[in-house]
Amino acid sequence: MSERGAFWRNIVYEEIVGIVGQKNVYCDEADLLCYSRDAWQLTVPWIKGGGELPKPDFIVHPENAEQISEIVKLANRFRIPLIPFGGGAGVCGGTIPVHGGIVVDLKKMDRIVKVDHKSLLVTVQPGILGEVLERELNKMGYTLPHYPASMYCSTVGGFVACRSAGSLSSKYGKIEDMVAGMEVVIPTGEIIRIKPVPRSSTGPDLKQLFIGSEGTLGIITEVTLKIKHLPEERRFKAFIFKNLHSGIESVIKIFRKGVKPCVIRLYDYIDAQFTLKGKAEIPEGGSYLILGFDGSREIVDLEEKIATGICLEEGGVEVSRELAEHWWRHRYDMYYPDAFRSSYSIIADTVDVAAPYDKLEELYWTIKRTVEERNPGVTMMAHFSHFYEDGGSIYMIFFTQQQDHERAVKVYNSVWKDALEACLKVGGTISHHHGVGLVRAGWMHKEHGKAFDILKAIKRALDPNNIMNPGKLGL
Amino acid sequence: MTLDPVVMCGVECMKMCRFVCIVANQLKLETVAPYGKCLIAYYLRNEAIKGGKRTAEVIYQCATCGLCTEWCLPRVDVPEIVKDVRAKLLEKDVAPEATVELGERARSERNPYGEPHNKRLAALRKGKKNGKKKEGGVAYFVGCTSAYKQPSIAKATAEILEQAGDGFTLIDEEWCCGAPLLSTGHRELAAEHAKHNKEVIERSGCDIVVTSCAGCYMTLSRDYPKMGFPLKTRVLHLSQYLWKVIEEGKLEIRKTSREKDLKVTYHDPCHLGRHMGVYEEPRSVLNSFARVQLIEMEWSKRNSKCCGSGGGLQLNFPELSRKIGMERIREATATGAEILVTACPFCKNQLEGVSEGKIKVYDLSEFVAKHLKTLE
Numbered sequence: 001m002s003e004r005g006a007f008w009r010n011i012v013y014e015e016i017v018g019i020v021g022q023k024n025v026y027c028d029e030a031d032l033l034c035y036s037r038d039a040w041q042l043t044v045p046w047i048k049g050g051g052e053l054p055k056p057d058f059i060v061h062p063e064n065a066e067q068i069s070e071i072v073k074l075a076n077r078f079r080i081p082l083i084p085f086g087g088g089a090g091v092c093g094g095t096i097p098v099h100g101g102i103v104v105d106l107k108k109m110d111r112i113v114k115v116d117h118k119s120l121l122v123t124v125q126p127g128i129l130g131e132v133l134e135r136e137l138n139k140m141g142y143t144l145p146h147y148p149a150s151m152y153c154s155t156v157g158g159f160v161a162c163r164s165a166g167s168l169s170s171k172y173g174k175i176e177d178m179v180a181g182m183e184v185v186i187p188t189g190e191i192i193r194i195k196p197v198p199r200s201s202t203g204p205d206l207k208q209l210f211i212g213s214e215g216t217l218g219i220i221t222e223v224t225l226k227i228k229h230l231p232e233e234r235r236f237k238a239f240i241f242k243n244l245h246s247g248i249e250s251v252i253k254i255f256r257k258g259v260k261p262c263v264i265r266l267y268d269y270i271d272a273q274f275t276l277k278g279k280a281e282i283p284e285g286g287s288y289l290i291l292g293f294d295g296s297r298e299i300v301d302l303e304e305k306i307a308t309g310i311c312l313e314e315g316g317v318e319v320s321r322e323l324a325e326h327w328w329r330h331r332y333d334m335y336y337p338d339a340f341r342s343s344y345s346i347i348a349d350t351v352d353v354a355a356p357y358d359k360l361e362e363l364y365w366t367i368k369r370t371v372e373e374r375n376p377g378v379t380m381m382a383h384f385s386h387f388y389e390d391g392g393s394i395y396m397i398f399f400t401q402q403q404d405h406e407r408a409v410k411v412y413n414s415v416w417k418d419a420l421e422a423c424l425k426v427g428g429t430i431s432h433h434h435g436v437g438l439v440r441a442g443w444m445h446k447e448h449g450k451a452f453d454i455l456k457a458i459k460r461a462l463d464p465n466n467i468m469n470p471g472k473l474g475l
Numbered sequence: 476m477t478l479d480p481v482v483m484c485g486v487e488c489m490k491m492c493r494f495v496c497i498v499a500n501q502l503k504l505e506t507v508a509p510y511g512k513c514l515i516a517y518y519l520r521n522e523a524i525k526g527g528k529r530t531a532e533v534i535y536q537c538a539t540c541g542l543c544t545e546w547c548l549p550r551v552d553v554p555e556i557v558k559d560v561r562a563k564l565l566e567k568d569v570a571p572e573a574t575v576e577l578g579e580r581a582r583s584e585r586n587p588y589g590e591p592h593n594k595r596l597a598a599l600r601k602g603k604k605n606g607k608k609k610e611g612g613v614a615y616f617v618g619c620t621s622a623y624k625q626p627s628i629a630k631a632t633a634e635i636l637e638q639a640g641d642g643f644t645l646i647d648e649e650w651c652c653g654a655p656l657l658s659t660g661h662r663e664l665a666a667e668h669a670k671h672n673k674e675v676i677e678r679s680g681c682d683i684v685v686t687s688c689a690g691c692y693m694t695l696s697r698d699y700p701k702m703g704f705p706l707k708t709r710v711l712h713l714s715q716y717l718w719k720v721i722e723e724g725k726l727e728i729r730k731t732s733r734e735k736d737l738k739v740t741y742h743d744p745c746h747l748g749r750h751m752g753v754y755e756e757p758r759s760v761l762n763s764f765a766r767v768q769l770i771e772m773e774w775s776k777r778n779s780k781c782c783g784s785g786g787g788l789q790l791n792f793p794e795l796s797r798k799i800g801m802e803r804i805r806e807a808t809a810t811g812a813e814i815l816v817t818a819c820p821f822c823k824n825q826l827e828g829v830s831e832g833k834i835k836v837y838d839l840s841e842f843v844a845k846h847l848k849t850l851e
C-alpha cells in the first residue's frame with residue numbers, strides 16, 4: 001500500500017482511528033521497524049548487513065472481535081493486506097509484511113474468558129502469552145500441557161495459527177489436538193464460531209481448516225482448549241546408545257508396549273555432545289535419549305520400569321536422570337543469544353521435518369548428507385524432538401560461519417533449499433511444527449502436489465480480495 | 476571478540492524475556508519490549524532512523540527495573556542501554572517535556588520536585604536536638620522524596636536513628652542524589668550532583684551515611700564511583716543499618732511467643748533488590764517482630780515486579796505508571812496480607828497512591844517506628 005502515498009494513508013488512518021481509536025493505532029517509524037520482522041533467523045544477518053525489511057503501514061491494537069471485523073471490512077474496501085500478529089516469535093517470517101498493510105496485533109485481547117471445571121476446558125482470547133496462561137492455570141491446579149520453547153514470547157493465537165508443538169507432545173499431542181472450539185473473523189469480516197464439543201459427525205472438522213492457517217484464512221479471536229489436572233509427578237530418565245538406530249528402535253518398542261512417555265527426545269552424536277557438555281561419555285556415532293513420564297505415581301512407576309527395560313535390552317546405557325532433569329530446567333537456554341552465535345557472521349537455524357518410522361532414519365541421513373555435501377562449512381546436527389506411535393519429527397539444526405553477512409544469507413538460502421528438497425525426496429513433510437510462513441512458501445506445491453489446489457481454492461473462496469496475510473503459506 | 480549487547484538483544488534475541496516486561500505487558504506492544512528498545516537503539520546508532528519524539532517516547536517507556544535482565548541468560552543490561560540512548564535523545568531535543576522540566580527544576584532547586592531547596596531539611600532540623608556534627612557517627616541522607624513527599628518516612632527514620640543509640644547528623648546542603656537525573660539521561664547534571672554530595676557527605680566526618688531511599692543508596696554506592704566520585708564514607712540503606720543495629724542489640728524489638736497474626740508482604744524496590752542485591756536485610760528486620768507473618772508475593776526478590784514509578788516512568792507517563800503500580804497492589808492483596816511494606820520512599824509514594832485503600836502501605840522505617848513500641 002505504501003506506494004499509494006501520504007494522501008491515501010491519511011484516509012485509511014482516519015478510518016482505522018474511527019474503529020479502534022487513536023490510542024490503538026501506530027505508524028511511527030520506530031513502531032513500524034519493530035513490526036517488520038519476527039524471529040526468522042534470516043532476518044539476523046539481513047539486519048546486521050544493513051539490509052532493510054518490509055515495513056507495515058499501520059499497526060492496530062483491536063480490543064474485540066467486532067473491531068477486527070470492521071478492520072477486515074475496511075481492508076477489503078481498500079484492498080489492504082492484514083497481517084495478524086501474536087508474539088511475533090514465529091520463525092518462518094509469517095508476520096513479515098511483505099506487501100505492507102496493517103499489522104493486527106492481538107495482544108490487547110489476552111483475557112482468560114472462561115474456565116469450565118467440569119469439562120476441563122479453558123476459553124481464552126488469542127493474544128494471551130503461553131507462559132501467562134500456563135501460570136494462571138497452574139494456580140488453579142491445571143495445565144495446558146503445551147510447552148513449546150517459545151512459551152515466554154508466543155501467544156495462544158500464534159500456537160494455533162502455526163500448529164505448534166510443545167515438549168510434551170508425545171503424550172499430549174500438538175496444539176491441534178488440544179483445540180476444542182474457536183471463534184474466527186473470516187476474511188469477509190463475518191465472525192464465526194466453531195463450538196467446543198468432544199467429537200462431532202457433521203462433516204469435515206472446520207477447526208482444522210483454521211488451525212495452521214497462519215493468518216491467511218482469518219483472524220482467530222477466541223480459542224477453547226482442553227486442559228488437564230497438573231500431574232502428580234513428572235520423572236525423567238536418560239540413556240546413551242551406540243547409534244541412532246537403537247535409540248529409535250527403543251522408542252518404537254516403548255510405544256508398542258502401550259507406554260506413553262510425555263517427553264521423548266533423541267539426540268544425534270553432535271547434538272548430544274552440545275547437550276551433555278561432557279557430563280556423560282558418548283561413543284562416536286552414538287545417540288542420547290531423554291524420556292519423561294508423568295501422571296499418577298503408579299503409572300509413572302510402571303511406565304518407567306517398562307521403558308527402562310526396553311532401552312537396556314536395546315543396548316542402551318542408563319546415565320544419571322539428573323542430566324535429563326537438567327535439560328528440563330534449562331530447556332529454553334539454547335534460544336537465548338550467545339557468544340558463539342553473536343560472533344561475526346555465524347548463522348544457524350532449524351529445519352523441523354517429520355516422517356513415519358519406515359522413513360525416519362533415512363530422512364535424517366539424507367538431509368544431513370545432502371546439506372553437508374553441497375554446502376561446505378555447514379554442520380548439521382539434530383534431535384528427534386517429538387515421537388508418536390507412527391513416526392516422529394526431526395529438529396535439524398544447521399550452523400555455519402561465513403566471511404560476511406551477504407555470504408551468510410546466500411548459504412542460508414542454499415541450505416534450506418537442499419534440506420527441503422532432500423526431505424521431499426524421502427517422503428517426509430517439510431514442517432512438523434514451525435509452519436510455512438515465507439521460508440517454506442515456495443515449497444507448498446511440492447509438499448501437497450495436486451492437493452495444494454484445494455487449499456488455493458479455499459483461499460480464493462474465503463478471501464476473494466487476498467487481503468489476509470498475502471504471500472504466506474504459499475497462498 | 477567483544478560482544479555487543481545492543482545487537483544481541485535487538486537483532487539476535489528471540490524475545491526470550493518478553494513475558495516479564497511490565498511495560499510491554501501494559502502496552503502490549505513490541506516496540507516497548509526489551510528487544511524492541513534495543514532494536515531501536517541499534518537503528519539509532521547506525522543512523523538508520525531519525526529518532527523523533529515517538530522514538531524518545533518508546534525509549535522513555537521503561538522503568539529501568541532490570542527484570543528483563545534477570546530473565547536474560549546473557550544478562551543484557553537493558554536499563555543501561557536505555558539510559559545511554561536517553562542521554563543522546565535528550566541532547567537531540569526530543570526527550571519528553573517532563574524530562575526536560577525535571578532538569579530545569581533540579582538545576583534551580585536541586586530536587587526533582589521543584590520544591591524550595593531551603594525547605595529540604597527544615598522540618599527535621601526543627602525537631603532535632605543536636606545539629607552539631609559528631610566525628611565518626613552516622614549521617615542521614617534524607618533524599619528528595621522523604622524530604623518533600625513522604626515526610627513521615629524522614630521523621631520515622633530520624634526517630635529510629637535516635638533510638639538506635641548514637642544519634643545522627645544531617646548533611647548540610649544535601650542535594651538530590653542524582654538518581655532521577657541519571658535514569659532520564661541528564662548525565663552532566665547528575666555528575667554535578669554527585670560531585671557536590673560527595674563533598675558534603677565527606678565533610679560531615681561521619682563513618683556511615685544511611686539513606687532512606689533505595690535509589691539514593693544505589694546511586695551513592697554504585698553510580699558515584701562509576702562517575703568518578705567514589706565516596707569515602709560507607710553507604711548503608713536503612714534496612715541494612717536497621718538489621719545491623721538489631722543484630723548488635725542496639726535496637727531492641729521485644730520478642731514474645733505471641734501468635735503470628737499480622738500478615739505482612741514485602742515489596743522489593745528494584746534499586747535495592749535487583750540492582751544492589753539487598754533482599755534479606757529488610758525481610759530479617761520484619762521477621763524480628765514476633766507477630767509478623769511475612770508472606771511473599773508471586774513475584775518477589777530477584778523476580779520482584781516494579782512498582783511502576785522508576786526510571787522516570789511516573790514523571791513522564793503517569794497513567795502507565797499508575798497501572799503498573801495497581802498491578803503490584805493486586806499482587807500484594809492476593810497474598811492475603813493486610814500490610815504492604817517496602818523499603819523506599821519512592822515506591823511507597825507510588826504504591827500508597829494507587830492502593831485505593833485495599834492494603835495499608837508502609838515504608839520499612841514507618842513500620843518499625845510505629846511498631847517498635849506497640850508490637851512485639
Ligand SMILES: Cc1cc2nc3c(=O)[nH]c(=O)nc-3n(C[C@H](O)[C@H](O)[C@H](O)COP(=O)(O)OP(=O)(O)OC[C@H]3O[C@@H](n4cnc5c(N)ncnc54)[C@H](O)[C@@H]3O)c2cc1C
Pocket residue numbers: 038039083084085086087088089090091094095106126147148149150153154155156157158159160161162163164165166167213214215216218219220221335433434435437469472489
Ligand atoms: C525461542 C523460540 C522457540 C520456539 N520453540 C517452538 C517450539 O518448541 N514449538 C513450536 O511449535 N514452535 C516454536 N517456535 C516457533 C513459534 O514460536 C511458534 O510457531 C508460535 O506458534 C508462534 O506464535 P506467535 O504468537 O509468536 O505468532 P506470530 O509470530 O505472531 O505469528 C505466527 C503466524 O501466525 C499468525 N497468527 C498469529 N496470531 C494469529 C491469530 N490470532 N489469528 C490468525 N493468525 C494468527 C501470524 O499471522 C503468522 O502467520 C519457537 C520460536 C521461538 C522464537
Ligand code: SF4
Pocket residue numbers: 336337483484485488489490491492493509510513543544546547548549550551553
Ligand atoms: S534482555 Fe535478554 S532475553 Fe530479553 S530480549 Fe534482550 S537479549 Fe533477549
Ligand code: SF4
Pocket residue numbers: 495496497498499507508509536537538539540541542543544553554
Ligand atoms: S527494565 Fe523493566 S521496564 Fe525496562 S524493558 Fe526491562 S523489564 Fe521492561
